[in-house]
Amino acid sequence: MAAEVVFVGAGPGDPELITLKGQKALERAERVIYAGSLVNPALLDHCRPGIPLHDSSALTLEEVVEIMVSGAKKGEYVVRLHTGDPSLYGAIQEQMDRLSQEKIPFSVIPGVSSVFAAAAALEREFTLPAVSQTLILTRLAGRTPVPEKENLAALARHGASMAIFLSVQEIGQVVESLRSGYPASTPAAVVYKASWPDQKILRGTLADIEEQVQREGVRKTAQILVGDFLTSPYSRSKLYDPGFSHGYRQGKAE
Secondary structure, three states: OEEEEEEEEEEOOOOHHHHHEEEEEEEOOEEEOOOOOOOHHHHHEEEOOOOOEEEEOOOOOHHHHHHHHHHHHOOEEEEEEOOEEEEOOOOOOHHHHHHHHOOOOOEEOOOOOHHHHHHHHHOOOOOOOOOOOOEEEEOOOOOOOOHHHOHHHHOOOOOEEEEEEOOOHHHHHHHHHHOOOOOOEEEEEEEEEEOOOOOOOEEEEOOOOOHHHHOOOOOOOOOEHHHHHHHOOOOOOOOOOOOOOEEOOOOOOO
């Protein structure tokens, strides 16, 4: 088997939400490094018995890279299993750059992000005609800084649909920042552990979502969703409007 490191998106939690390609990579793997604090351990059942499994939750970048490099240099097919989609807050760029420096071949298999699992749980569409055609994915500044031009208050002024990662532990600060751009009546929701068996959904507005989060004790592993897409009336899609013509259908005049 050719030596390679493959970054795999594990999906949001439900083990059935990993892609088929990601599952096949786990079945083929000769070594797996997984984000133990977030990845559903049931996904490791796809691995062959006896292969080395490394929980990266207590490891440094250097230690993770050393495991990947040493495995690949032995000719192994190494899987680096990240939660959700690895391109979003996955810290994979620094890993890929180290692998490039070591001349280790690698590839990426995308996954289902928790932001989309949260929308599915709420049964809502982010991009509703005449409501919002833009979705902002962001986070509150913490130990990882956020560029000033991307602070929540500045982004809120767009009035677009917004999904906020890694920030529910500072829900008060999140709401305060958002209120500079959205009215207090703006719909808001928090989805805790989207797609997991203990998933929890909180619905409200910017006026009361902080109180709900504090009452329920949600402190991590949650998506904050904000915008009129959560409740507002919307226009019918042109794509399926009988009077709308496109490359596959001629519209019918009323």
